[in-house]
Amino acid sequence: MAPDDKNLISNVKPVPIEVKRQKESLPVYYVQTKLVNEIIKNAVTIIIGETGSGKTTQIPQFLHKYDFCKNGMIAVTQPRRVAAITVANRVAVETGSDIGDLVGYCVRFEDVTTSSTKLKFMTDGMLLREAMLDSLLRRYSVIIIDEAHERTVQTDVLLGVVKAAQKERIVRKFPFLKVIIMSATMDVDHFSRFFNNAPVIFIAGRQYSININYAKNSQDDYAFSTVATVFQLHRELPADHHFLVFLTGQDEIETMARSIATVAKELHGQTPPIMICPLFAALPSQAQLKAFKDPPIGTRKIVLSTNIAETSVTIDGIKCVIDCGMVKVRSHISGTGLDMLKVQRISQAQAWQRAGRAGRLSEGTVYRVYTEDQFNNFQKMPIPEVQRCNLTSVILQLLAIGIKNPMKFDFLDKPPKELLESAFKELELLGTIKTDEDVCTLTDLGKKMSSFPLDPRFSKALFAANELGCVEEMLSVISVLSSEGVFVTANVDREKLESIRSKFSSTEGDHVTLLNIYKSFRGSKMNKQWCYENFLNYRNLCYTAEIRKQLVDLCLQQNIKHSRSCGSNTNVLRQALLNGLFLNVAELQREGHYVTLGTRQIVQIHPSSVLFRTKPSYVLFTELVETGKRYIRQLSIVDPDWLPLANSEYFKRFRINEQ
Ligand SMILES: Nc1ncnc2c1ncn2[C@@H]1O[C@H](COP(=O)(O)OP(=O)(O)OP(=O)(O)O)[C@@H](O)[C@H]1O
Numbered sequence: 316m317a318p319d320d321k322n323l324i325s326n327v328k329p330v331p332i333e334v335k336r337q338k339e340s341l342p343v344y345y346v347q348t349k350l351v352n353e354i355i356k357n358a359v360t361i362i363i364g365e366t367g368s369g370k371t372t373q374i375p376q377f378l379h380k381y382d383f384c385k386n387g388m389i390a391v392t393q394p395r396r397v398a399a400i401t402v403a404n405r406v407a408v409e410t411g412s413d414i415g416d417l418v419g420y421c422v423r424f425e426d427v428t429t430s431s432t433k434l435k436f437m438t439d440g441m442l443l444r445e446a447m448l449d450s451l452l453r454r455y456s457v458i459i460i461d462e463a464h465e466r467t468v469q470t471d472v473l474l475g476v477v478k479a480a481q482k483e484r485i486v487r488k489f490p491f492l493k494v495i496i497m498s499a500t501m502d503v504d505h506f507s508r509f510f511n512n513a514p515v516i517f518i519a520g521r522q523y524s525i526n527i528n529y530a531k532n533s534q535d536d537y538a539f540s541t542v543a544t545v546f547q548l549h550r551e552l553p554a555d556h557h558f559l560v561f562l563t564g565q566d567e568i569e570t571m572a573r574s575i576a577t578v579a580k581e582l583h584g585q586t587p588p589i590m591i592c593p594l595f596a597a598l599p600s601q602a603q604l605k606a607f608k609d610p611p612i613g614t615r616k617i618v619l620s621t622n623i624a625e626t627s628v629t630i631d632g633i634k635c636v637i638d639c640g641m642v643k644v645r646s647h648i649s650g651t652g653l654d655m656l657k658v659q660r661i662s663q664a665q666a667w668q669r670a671g672r673a674g675r676l677s678e679g680t681v682y683r684v685y686t687e688d689q690f691n692n693f694q695k696m697p698i699p700e701v702q703r704c705n706l707t708s709v710i711l712q713l714l715a716i717g718i719k720n721p722m723k724f725d726f727l728d729k730p731p732k733e734l735l736e737s738a739f740k741e742l743e744l745l746g747t748i749k750t751d752e753d754v755c756t757l758t759d760l761g762k763k764m765s766s767f768p769l770d771p772r773f774s775k776a777l778f779a780a781n782e783l784g785c786v787e788e789m790l791s792v793i794s795v796l797s798s799e800g801v802f803v804t805a806n807v808d809r810e811k812l813e814s815i816r817s818k819f820s821s822t823e824g825d826h827v828t829l830l831n832i833y834k835s836f837r838g839s840k841m842n843k844q845w846c847y848e849n850f851l852n853y854r855n856l857c858y859t860a861e862i863r864k865q866l867v868d869l870c871l872q873q874n875i876k877h878s879r880s881c882g883s884n885t886n887v888l889r890q891a892l893l894n895g896l897f898l899n900v901a902e903l904q905r906e907g908h909y910v911t912l913g914t915r916q917i918v919q920i921h922p923s924s925v926l927f928r929t930k931p932s933y934v935l936f937t938e939l940v941e942t943g944k945r946y947i948r949q950l951s952i953v954d955p956d957w958l959p960l961a962n963s964e965y966f967k968r969f970r971i972n973e974q
Pocket residue numbers: 337341364365366367368369370371372373401402405498499626627628629631671674675676
């Protein structure tokens with residue numbers, strides 16, 4: 316017996332009888348022998364089964380039981396970290412083990428695995444990072460790519476990477492790699508063709524039924540209609556029918572949380588008490604997990620979530636899903652290096668996934684805040700991210716994995732040529748790649764940058780900060796931007812909020828303001844009460860500190876002087892940022908609006924920016940968001956003289972106005 320197994324057995328705990336009963340009544344449970352035989356017979360197996368049929372939680376356990384872990388671990392990838400964490404926790408309970416033992420998870424900035432781990436749930440992005448160290452993924456005997464229909468950039472790249480790894484392992488006579496692709500709602504023929512006509516297995520049935528309701532008339536204001544639906548149902552349904560409401564983003568969730576809290580106060584005594592649980596990507600893992608906990612008896616839990624709860628997750632007690640029918644997606648503005656966040660209709664596949672979150676532990680109901688006709692006109696599947704997003708990170712990763720010509724990479728669907736070209740152009744301008752007659756290689760800087768789990772623009776800014784002597788500050792700014800949402804948009808009057816926030820405000824812009832906040836938070840010894848008094852999000856700031864710690868470790872590995880500080884001379888910090896975000900510069904026009912330098916997009920400063928009233932001549936921005944108008948967010952003032960210093964090649968084609 317291997318030492319690992321001894322370990323494992325000593326840690327086995329009794330599995331609660333109701334958990335055992337639950338798992339043994341799932342539809343996949345009845346077909347496990349057939350399923351395992353198919354997997355044994357085939358190199359690649361495509362499995363399609365209804366939401367809640369038990370694919371994600373059970374199939375990895377079957378494979379473990381049938382000894383598929385002899386030659387390596389089983390990886391199960393998820394597009395989102397909340398799914399990876401919660402599913403891993405569930406499977407740990409079902410196998411009677413502690414999380415991190417037999418069953419572990421690995422998401423960005425968090426690795427809960429040990430040498431005993433055999434079933435590893437992880438985000439697709441993390442497996443891709445592992446491929447950078449070993450493109451044959453030799454630690455794994457089986458790779459399960461779950462929720463493949465989502466077609467995130469990372470999932471799509473992984474499909475090509477595992478296909479190549481499988482082939483190469485045969486050539487090099489390494490133990491064979493099995494690949495399993497799963498979803499409830501994918502275009503199976505397309506996937507099957509990609510994997511040399513791999514067989515498709517259908518798992519019939521779900522444990523509990525779901526009742527679908529549509530709006531009678533189409534609604535102009537989906538947010539308003541959603542909140543109205545929540546209140547109508549809140550009046551009608553018993554308190555133990557918990558709600559899961561799908562919305563588009565953090566701002567919307569926070570606004571809705573406030574309106575629900577206000578109305579609930581007015582209804583005090585007439586309706587059950589409410590526990591509101593926000594759920595969005597920027598929330599730290601621990602805060603996200605609150606949504607999965609039981610409320611006090613007699614209280615209704617209302618989870619307000621973005622699409623991060625759309626796939627794979629099971630939230631206890633959810634009997635009602637309320638789907639606003641919209642989603643915020645990132646898409647590329649053609650011909651630019653710029654991505655934009657935009658609110659748009661979901662696809663039918665997403666609507667089914669959302670519906671699948673009800674009826675997991677008992678029968679459920681879905682309320683769609685759109686009509687059946689509207690639903691029938693939704694696109695069938697979401698557009699793959701590789702066809703609509705900035706591809707710089709992906710190309711950098713492909714090169715780091717050792718793919719010599721990413722233009723010819725085996726994508727399930729090829730990205731449009733212009734997207735690939737603009738990514739190459741941007742990477743060249745960032746100094747990360749060299750292209751010589753069709754052969755593209757990473758520069759030394761590119762190699763170093765690819766070891767950071769950051770957008771290349773931020774890793775470039777970090778390396779520039781190393782040159783300019785402000786890594787200490789840059790690490791804080793990047794960490795805050797990676798965790799987002801340090802502000803609490805509290806229910807207090809605006810003037811009071813502004814006067815409190817003005818303590819941190821910098822005339823230089825939002826990045827220095829965020830730096831001031833982070834420094835003051837550290838100065839308060841990371842005090843919760845201090846955050847409360849300053850309307851700052853304590854949990855997110857703690858998460859920021861965690862991210863920062865991990866980035867410091869990576870800096871140490873790359874010989875970056877992580878404690879070099881620019882003190883109060885934050886000009887250099889802005890200059891370093893400009894080195895990474897040089898494509899994101901906007902120029903003030905005589906008419907009072909801004910235009911992005913490269914592509915002449917008309918944009919406005921977002922009202923949340925400290926520069927909203929200042930109107931400086933040139934600003935760099937972190938992101939572009941479209942909510943009715945096109946807004947630029949998270950800004951810093953830049954001196955036009957800095958532009959050619961930040962990137963002479965790029966800025967030589969512009970006429971920059973004197974300030
Ligand atoms: N965290 C959990 N707590 C309680 N029950 C759970 C949990 N996770 C899963 N389950 C139970 O296991 C069932 C199957 O979940 P699983 O995620 O394996 O299904 P699936 O077929 O992969 O669905 P999906 O396509 O929605 O991911 C759920 O419907 C639920 O009954």
